[in-house]
Amino acid sequence: MRAPITDLPVMFDSVTVRAGATTIIDRLTLTLASGSPTFVVGPNGAGKSTLLRLCMGLARPTEGQMTWGGRTDPKPTRRALVFQRPVMLRRTASANVAYGLTHADYPREKVAARTVELLERVGLSELAMRPARRLSGGEQQRLALARALARDPELLLLDEPTASLDPAATRSVEEIVRAAAQSGIKIVMASHDLGQVRRLAGEVVFMLRGAVLERTLADDFLKNPSTPEAAAFVRGDLVV
Amino acid sequence: MLDGLNAWQLISSGDAALFAIVKLSLAVSLSAVVLAACIGLPLGAILALTSFPGRSAVVVLVNAFMGLPPVVVGLAVFLLLSRSGPLGDLGILFTPTAMIVAQALLIVPIIAALTRQTIEDLWIEYRDELSAMDVGPFGRVTTLLWDARLSLLTALLAGFGRAAAEVGAVMIVGGNIDGFTRTMTTAIALETSKGNLPLALGLGIVLVAIVLAINAAAWGARVWSERQAG
Numbered sequence: 001m002r003a004p005i006t007d008l009p010v011m012f013d014s015v016t017v018r019a020g021a022t023t024i025i026d027r028l029t030l031t032l033a034s035g036s037p038t039f040v041v042g043p044n045g046a047g048k049s050t051l052l053r054l055c056m057g058l059a060r061p062t063e064g065q066m067t068w069g070g071r072t073d074p075k076p077t078r079r080a081l082v083f084q085r086p087v088m089l090r091r092t093a094s095a096n097v098a099y100g101l102t103h104a105d106y107p108r109e110k111v112a113a114r115t116v117e118l119l120e121r122v123g124l125s126e127l128a129m130r131p132a133r134r135l136s137g138g139e140q141q142r143l144a145l146a147r148a149l150a151r152d153p154e155l156l157l158l159d160e161p162t163a164s165l166d167p168a169a170t171r172s173v174e175e176i177v178r179a180a181a182q183s184g185i186k187i188v189m190a191s192h193d194l195g196q197v198r199r200l201a202g203e204v205v206f207m208l209r210g211a212v213l214e215r216t217l218a219d220d221f222l223k224n225p226s227t228p229e230a231a232a233f234v235r236g237d238l239v240v
Numbered sequence: 241m242l243d244g245l246n247a248w249q250l251i252s253s254g255d256a257a258l259f260a261i262v263k264l265s266l267a268v269s270l271s272a273v274v275l276a277a278c279i280g281l282p283l284g285a286i287l288a289l290t291s292f293p294g295r296s297a298v299v300v301l302v303n304a305f306m307g308l309p310p311v312v313v314g315l316a317v318f319l320l321l322s323r324s325g326p327l328g329d330l331g332i333l334f335t336p337t338a339m340i341v342a343q344a345l346l347i348v349p350i351i352a353a354l355t356r357q358t359i360e361d362l363w364i365e366y367r368d369e370l371s372a373m374d375v376g377p378f379g380r381v382t383t384l385l386w387d388a389r390l391s392l393l394t395a396l397l398a399g400f401g402r403a404a405a406e407v408g409a410v411m412i413v414g415g416n417i418d419g420f421t422r423t424m425t426t427a428i429a430l431e432t433s434k435g436n437l438p439l440a441l442g443l444g445i446v447l448v449a450i451v452l453a454i455n456a457a458a459w460g461a462r463v464w465s466e467r468q469a470g
Contacts, residue, residue, distance in 0.1 A: 058371055076374050087369040090387040099383075103373045131468065151373070 006069040007078040007155050008186060009033035010055050015064035017050055017210075024050045026210035027064070034154070036202020037177070037187035039218065041194075043239050046207040048190035049084075052157045055188060056081040079155040084163050086144030088132035093124055093143050096132045100150035118146040122176055138169025145176050156180055158189040162196065174200060194234065198222060206230045208239065246438030247445060257419075258439065262446055265423040268336055268410065269403040272343035276399055280348045281392065284355025285381045288363060299356065305349035310342075314412030317342040321413065334415040339423070342409040347399035354395035358388045390462050397458050404451055 010032045017025040025047050032038060032055065040048045053059035054066065057074030058081070068074065089096050097115045106114060119125050122142040127135060132143055141161050148156060158177065162170040178200060181187045191197060197204060201218035206225070214221065214230050225231045233239045250258055287299065319325050321333040321341075332338045362384050370380055385392065407425035414421035416430060424447045431440035 053368075056372055058368055076372060081372045083368065083372075087366055089383070090389075100373055103375050103379065147373075 005071075005077045007076070007153075008069055010155065011065075011067045012054070013065040013067075015054065015061040015066060017047075017054070017059060018062045024210055025054070025061075028210070028212060030205070030212055030215075032155070032186070032188055034184075034186045037181050037189060037200055038203050038205060039197050039201035040188065040190045040205045040207060041192060041197060041221075041233070042207035043192065043233065045209075047210040048207055049159050050210075051207065052081060052159050052188065052190055055079070055155070055157050076151075078151070078153055079157065080148035080151040080153040081157040082141070082144045082148050082159065082161050084160045086140060086147075088135070088140055088143065091132060092129050093132050093135065093139075094119065094128040096143055097146050097150055100147035104151040106150070106152075114150070118150055121149065121179075122146040123172060136169070138165050138172065141165060141169070141173050142176060145173065145180075149180065153185055155186045155188065158187065160190050160192070162191075162193070170196075194222065206233070243437040243441055247442035250438060250442040251446060255442075258442060258446070260419065261422055261424055261427050261443065262450070264336065264421070265404065265425070265447075266450065268339045268423060269343060269400060271340045272347065272403045273396055273400045275340060275344040276347045276351050276403075277396055279344070280351030280395075280399070281355050281385060282381065283348070284352040284357075285359045285385055287352065287356045288359035289377070289380060289384075302349050302353045302356070306353050308346060308349065309408065310346055310406040311408030311412065313346045314342055314409035317345065317409070317413045333413060334417060334421060336414070336421060338413040339410045339421060342413045343403040343406065346406060346409055347402050350402055351395050351399045354398060355385075355388075355392060358391045358395070359384045362388050390465060393458055393462060397455060400454065401451060404447065 012028050012030040014027045014029050015025055016023065016027055028047075028051070040051055042048055050059055054061065056079065057068075057076055060074070065072070066074070068079075089099055091099070094115055097118050098111050101111045101114055102108070116125070116128075119128050122145050124139060124142055124146065127139060132140065135143060145161075156177075161177075162173050165173065174196065177187060177189070181200075187200075189200070197218055204214070204216060204218050204221040205212055206214040206221065206227070206229075208229055213227050214225060216226070221230065222234060225234050229239055284302075287295070287302070317338065318333065320327045321330065321338055322328055323333075332341075363380075366384065366387070370383065375383060405425065407429055410416075410421070410423050411426050411429070414423070414426065416422050416426040422430075424443045428440045428443045428447070431437070431443070
């Protein structure tokens with residue numbers, strides 16, 4: 001038996017990320033623990049995606065420290081990331097999910113049954129044998145969610161998963177995310193859709209130019225944001 | 241004109257000598273492709289996914305070796321396998337085995353270079369997703385090779401085309417022995433110089449037809465599997 005390893009909380013200790021002369025994340029200190037869904041909100045270029053990549057361990061701090069459940073090893077044990085444009089492996093939908101399970105060390109003899117369950121959970125049972133790359137954008141995003149859930153995550157990171165989807169597809173993705181949150185998975189989702197924040201978020205982390213300006217409950221953020229930048233963003237003014 | 245007519249007669253009457261030559265050529269070149277694929281595919285993939293000092297030099301070298309002259313490869317293998325050579329004790333010079341080895345060496349760089357390029361491009365697309373799924377180095381190589389399978393089929397075809405068409409290497413290490421190591425290309429060269437143009441032409445037609453048929457089959461397989469897996 002493996003000791004139960006946890007990835008939570010994820011702690012950022014004055015983390016800076018630079019690419020050449022550009023500072024993408026600027027001395028960010030933040031703790032993400034279990035609880036209601038956290039929405040990372042802000043204009044394009046605020047550093048939302050980099051924050052999620054740091055959480056996942058795909059990007060490394062230029063300066064500062066990060067820990068996952070107290071460990072400094074970024075190996076993604078109990079977390080998963082769904083990209084804005086997920087890469088579908090050149091196989092069937094079902095094989096994509098099975099791939100995720102296999103690489104999360106799921107017991108080999110149970111992979112087939114679990115794949116069926118996960119596809120059902122995201123409403124893709126009927127498309128199981130379709131080539132993944134032939135699915136629509138919304139279906140691909142749902143498949144990516146199934147593949148991420150295959151990792152049995154405690155922490156599910158989502159990078160604007162509905163940014164290029166129509167309302168119907170957005171709704172089905174949101175339903176899956178909501179169900180995942182209710183089952184106890186910590187959701188950290190980047191978005192710049194305030195309607196989505198209203199529908200799903202428990203708390204909001206408002207980012208601008210690589211720094212966290214505000215962290216409050218979603219309701220408070222939407223009704224009376226405390227910084228002028230956040231107020232402008234909520235009003236729909238252009239914030240850069 | 242008359243030569244062409246005679247060539248057709250040889251083919252359509254199922255001339256035994258002609259078909260023995262065709263069979264040997266196919267056996268040698270297909271075995272060489274299988275052998276070269278076992279070396280070239282992993283080599284290309286590893287080259288695509290690793291970085292080490294001197295990697296650029298290796299990439300340039302592999303690319304350059306795509307154009308190796310078959311006679312030079314033949315000569316090198318000849319020197320290795322000849323009685324006084326380092327591998328002379330094997331006693332395989334002037335056998336089909338030696339021809340397979342020579343052709344495989346000739347096409348390993350083609351398969352490795354095309355594989356490297358394909359896998360490198362696919363890795364750019366897959367890197368984040370595979371890292372997020374915590375896929376280890378071995379899993380990366382196998383995943384990328386499998387997901388690039390349709391493109392890699394083209395690399396194998398390029399290798400087969402080169403092996404089936406070359407004459408220099410098999411001539412030197414096989415010796416063009418009648419009924420034993422005579423392939424289509426060496427037979428064409430010999431029969432042409434002897435003035436037996438019908439047989440030479442017949443062999444030429446069969447060779448081109450085989451290359452066409454294999455490419456058509458590969459194309460069909462590609463279209464089919466694209467429909468299966470996108």
